[in-house]
Amino acid sequence: MTTTSDRGTEATAAPGDRVPFFPPDLFHEDRDTLLRLLYEIGTGADQKFILGDHTRRFEDALRARLGATDVIACSSGTSALHLILTALGIGPGDEVVVPAFGCAPLAAAVLHAGAVPVFGDIDPRTLTLDPADAEARVGTRTKALMPAHMFSVMADMPRFVTLAVTHGLRLIEDSAVAQGAVLDGVPAGLWGDAGLYSFVQVKSFGMPGEGGAVVTRDEETARTVRMLRNHGQDGVHRGLHHVIGVNSRFDEIQAAFQLHRLAGLTARLERRARIAAHYTEHLAGLPGLTTPPPGTDGRCYYVYTLLADDRDALRDHLSAAGVDTHVYYPRTLPEQAAFAPVAAARPGPGLPHARDVARRHLSLPVHHRLTDAQVEHVTEAVRAHALRTRR
Numbered sequence: 001m002t003t004t005s006d007r008g009t010e011a012t013a014a015p016g017d018r019v020p021f022f023p024p025d026l027f028h029e030d031r032d033t034l035l036r037l038l039y040e041i042g043t044g045a046d047q048k049f050i051l052g053d054h055t056r057r058f059e060d061a062l063r064a065r066l067g068a069t070d071v072i073a074c075s076s077g078t079s080a081l082h083l084i085l086t087a088l089g090i091g092p093g094d095e096v097v098v099p100a101f102g103c104a105p106l107a108a109a110v111l112h113a114g115a116v117p118v119f120g121d122i123d124p125r126t127l128t129l130d131p132a133d134a135e136a137r138v139g140t141r142t143k144a145l146m147p148a149h150m151f152s153v154m155a156d157m158p159r160f161v162t163l164a165v166t167h168g169l170r171l172i173e174d175s176a177v178a179q180g181a182v183l184d185g186v187p188a189g190l191w192g193d194a195g196l197y198s199f200v201q202v203k204s205f206g207m208p209g210e211g212g213a214v215v216t217r218d219e220e221t222a223r224t225v226r227m228l229r230n231h232g233q234d235g236v237h238r239g240l241h242h243v244i245g246v247n248s249r250f251d252e253i254q255a256a257f258q259l260h261r262l263a264g265l266t267a268r269l270e271r272r273a274r275i276a277a278h279y280t281e282h283l284a285g286l287p288g289l290t291t292p293p294p295g296t297d298g299r300c301y302y303v304y305t306l307l308a309d310d311r312d313a314l315r316d317h318l319s320a321a322g323v324d325t326h327v328y329y330p331r332t333l334p335e336q337a338a339f340a341p342v343a344a345a346r347p348g349p350g351l352p353h354a355r356d357v358a359r360r361h362l363s364l365p366v367h368h369r370l371t372d373a374q375v376e377h378v379t380e381a382v383r384a385h386a387l388r389t390r391r
């Protein structure tokens with residue numbers, strides 16, 4: 001069968017013959033462009049480094065591609081969450097239902113806005129917030145639902161839209177990892193009052209630095225987010241502060257570079273989807289393993305994540321076989337020291353699926369720089385472990 005020495009046709013191989021979890025050569029094809037933009041913008045006569053024409057054009061390109069009302073580039077995905085919560089008027093006295101399994105900003109952004117995160121359990125198949133569980137946690141103080149798309153699967157947005165309408169709640173879609181995904185014909189980010197993307201290096205439209213964007217179909221929300229992003233100014237009258245804002249501005253060099261890279265995004269996402277389909281085809285049904293739900297509708301192959309009964313043994317086996325893997329969230333959010341007091345102050349039903357998945361998930365490399373031979377090697381290494389364990 002295929003081994004690590006059996007490389008595909010691409011010129012670049014992983015250093016030390018390991019299969020890296022993140023590409024070591026992410027901007028390989030765009031290096032000359034990056035250097036040129038750095039030089040041109042860095043030495044340009046107008047010395048405009050933030051929120052200039054490049055940012056505006058980048059926002060316009062994303063907006064056109066999505067069919068959004070507005071896209072507002074900002075300093076990170078985390079900042080985008082904060083801008084949205086603030087623009088929607090969520091603050092002290094309010095509760096926001098968030099998934100118990102996920103990244104820290106889901107809880108921290110709510111707390112920084114002065115509101116309280118209420119942790120809901122996840123669906124054990126999609127690993128995203130379970131709408132029925134979320135509904136059971138809605139109370140008189142609940143102001144918003146904030147599901148997050150997770151690894152390769154979008155949350156059940158049609159159900160969350162219905163829930164938000166039924167209970168008169170705001171719907172914030174944490175689509176940080178799902179740029180390019182579409183569910184029932186609606187792009188990730190456009191399901192709720194607002195959504196967001198993260199452009200930090202590791203995300204599927206990552207860049208060499210920090211950045212994010214708020215996306216929305218609501219003009220009023222867009223206007224407020226634009227003001228909040230730059231100290232409450234309206235972009236026309238400098239020095240007039242209409243609302244209490246923050247510094248969440250976007251970098252011109254990054255905007256120009258992302259504009260350049262946008263053309264290749266679809267092809268890179270398709271490569272990820274093909275690798276994921278290969279994994280699922282060859283790993284589904286193996287003993288002790290659960291593969292993510294297959295398909296293309298509502299899928300974003302940011303990360304390919306298995307559930308393994310003997311996760312740590314599988315991880316060790318893969319490491320010995322030269323395959324780097326990642327455990328994203330080893331604890332649920334309410335089990336983290338930062339958020340345990342918040343969770344303890346508002347006891348609710350248990351979170352059995354979130355706790356179980358925190359202990360069983362393992363993510364495999366799925367990035368577009370993997371060669372076919374590397375993909376085959378990862379597949380065979382996982383199969384060998386699952387079948388050996390069985391004997």
Ligand SMILES: *Cc1c(COP(=O)(O)O)cnc(C)c1O
Pocket residue numbers: 076077078079102103105106148149174176177197198199200211212
């Ligand atoms: C990465 C991520 C964020 C935060 O984005 P940053 O750009 O890293 O601040 C928020 N939510 C989810 C689900 C993420 O994966």
